[in-house]
Amino acid sequence: xxxxxxxxxxxxxxxxxxxxxxxxxxxxxxxxxxxxxxxxxxxxxxxxxxxxxxxxxxxxxxxxxxxxxxxxxxxxxxxxxxxxxxxxxxxxxxxxxxxxxxxxxxxxxxxxxxxxxxxxxxxxxxxxxxxxxxxxxxxxxxxxxxxxxxxxxxxxxxxxxxxxxxxxxxxxxxxxxxxxxxxxxxxxxxxxxxxxxxxxxxxxxxxxxxxxxxxxx
Amino acid sequence: xxxxxxxxxxxxxxxxxxxxxxxxxxxxxxxxxxxxxxxxxxxxxxxxxxxxxxxxxxxxxxxxxxxxxxxxxxxxxxxxxxxxxxxxxxxxxxxxxxxxxxxxxxxxxxxxxxxxxxxxxxxxxxxxxxxxxxxxxxxxxxxxxxxxxxxxxxxxxxxxxxxxxxxxxxxxxxxxxxxxxxxxxxxxxxxxxxxxxxxxxxxxxxxxxxxxxxxxxxxxxxxxxxxxxxxxxxxxxxxxxxxxxxxxxxxxxxxxxxxxxxxxxxxxxxxxxxxxxxxxxxxxxxxxxxxxxxxxxxxxxxxxxxxxxxxxxxxxxxxxxxxxxxxxxxxxxxxxxxxxxxxxxx
Numbered sequence: 128x129x130x131x132x133x134x135x136x137x138x139x140x141x142x143x144x145x146x147x148x149x150x151x152x153x154x155x156x157x158x159x160x161x162x163x164x165x166x167x168x169x170x171x172x173x174x175x176x177x178x179x180x181x182x183x184x185x186x187x188x189x190x191x192x193x194x195x196x197x198x199x200x201x202x203x204x205x206x207x208x209x210x211x212x213x214x215x216x217x218x219x220x221x222x223x224x225x226x227x228x229x230x231x232x233x234x235x236x237x238x239x240x241x242x243x244x245x246x247x248x249x250x251x252x253x254x255x256x257x258x259x260x261x262x263x264x265x266x267x268x269x270x271x272x273x274x275x276x277x278x279x280x281x282x283x284x285x286x287x288x289x290x291x292x293x294x295x296x297x298x299x300x301x302x303x304x305x306x307x308x309x310x311x312x313x314x315x316x317x318x319x320x321x322x323x324x325x326x327x328x329x330x331x332x333x334x335x336x337x338x339x340x341x342x343x344x
Numbered sequence: 345x346x347x348x349x350x351x352x353x354x355x356x357x358x359x360x361x362x363x364x365x366x367x368x369x370x371x372x373x374x375x376x377x378x379x380x381x382x383x384x385x386x387x388x389x390x391x392x393x394x395x396x397x398x399x400x401x402x403x404x405x406x407x408x409x410x411x412x413x414x415x416x417x418x419x420x421x422x423x424x425x426x427x428x429x430x431x432x433x434x435x436x437x438x439x440x441x442x443x444x445x446x447x448x449x450x451x452x453x454x455x456x457x458x459x460x461x462x463x464x465x466x467x468x469x470x471x472x473x474x475x476x477x478x479x480x481x482x483x484x485x486x487x488x489x490x491x492x493x494x495x496x497x498x499x500x501x502x503x504x505x506x507x508x509x510x511x512x513x514x515x516x517x518x519x520x521x522x523x524x525x526x527x528x529x530x531x532x533x534x535x536x537x538x539x540x541x542x543x544x545x546x547x548x549x550x551x552x553x554x555x556x557x558x559x560x561x562x563x564x565x566x567x568x569x570x571x572x573x574x575x576x577x578x579x580x581x582x583x584x585x586x587x588x589x590x591x592x593x594x595x596x597x598x599x600x601x602x603x604x605x606x607x608x609x610x611x612x613x614x615x616x617x618x619x620x621x622x623x624x625x626x627x628x629x630x631x632x633x634x635x636x637x638x639x640x641x642x643x644x645x646x647x648x649x650x651x652x653x654x655x656x657x658x659x660x661x662x663x664x665x666x667x668x669x670x671x672x673x674x675x676x677x678x679x680x681x682x683x684x685x686x687x688x689x690x
Contacts, residue, residue: 318536325597336388
């Protein structure tokens, strides 16, 4: 159970940048005789199907990777596209294969867009905690903190430089942010953080309204 | 009109519905899911005293609408924003004709907006012209996530969409309300992305693009384009009810909007019947940015609140404002951010 839960804890809601386990999206997770059974749920019937697909597919992959698991049954419930998503993930059909005629590509680009947003939000979370200006700092200048760990994880996910001599202020594509640009860019990073955190709060609220017994806080 | 502490506020509710979500009108499980989704929004963000039963929520009578909006809701003028959803509801969820029937009985109370769908092609252009003449349209509401047969949505930058926007210009339909939803074509893209608004706002500078729900869940992207496009506005439907359940988040939303846009391009809306205007207006007039957030965000002045609650929308729709409810000084023209908003370098 613990290994299964930990595996599911690596699955993020790409839009909210939080683990599905903490969001209360996992309603059931058990392994019996090597067979893993996982049930996912979302805050609304009409949550965007592309993000929903990513979470189901990522959960399937994370659980399949467990050595103790020999077969996997991951299903999304109470969603308008649950049938297509569940069948597509189980058959490894990919997103385009799961929604023929409706999608023209896989979801890598969508995931990248939201990894970039998550990185900008983490940059704001770190910078507001610094005692002085972040301009001109390298990663080595930044004191260790959970906000730094969070930033580094998101930089690594994007393939951005993570060495101690690399600049702290990199934009979401890895281009250094100049001193002149910094105020506007950091102000926008603030807006991204406000947006993501606000959405996460709304989604948690809606999940609780839909499933009053939902775990997650 | 709402009065508090010696101040009088002219109120335009820029986004209301007259819908039929009853099971008898639901065409399929999507129709059922759609109204239930709205109901969860309603239950989640309303104060406990304002929560209705699902049965009450399915449909509102004429008497109830007049009561909620005008008798107790302080609204001076309300703008119907149709949401057709003809693939989900037998007679549509909320069409121009349904709204218009009510508006014709109370012409001093309502403004009727129409709608169009670029997937209707050439025939739809003629239909829009007829709709515009019938209802004297000054605005349209567009729902990009609307399903139509095999299609689950569209973008403002689709070629036919440009034809419809040109038609709007020709017909004098100046106000284009845009509501993004969870689906689009192609489905692998972010359906809530507002980049297409940026493109059409540049291409049609004489039209006003009012992004409903201030772009939520993409507030940051909305702010970014609205800073650059002077004809992009933000409608507060869905954002405003957070004032009750999560007031600090609401402070952030309104603070971000006032930072990136200006107070002349934000409009009040209840999204009735998802929420009712009375409590939203009372709370908004009482609202202030929390003390510990001042500095990060500018305080809300009475003048800003007057503009947001009605004067901005009155300007968009040429609604006559009684002189005692207008601002003593002429409102600053849109086009330049008047606050601290930085201009974005090219």
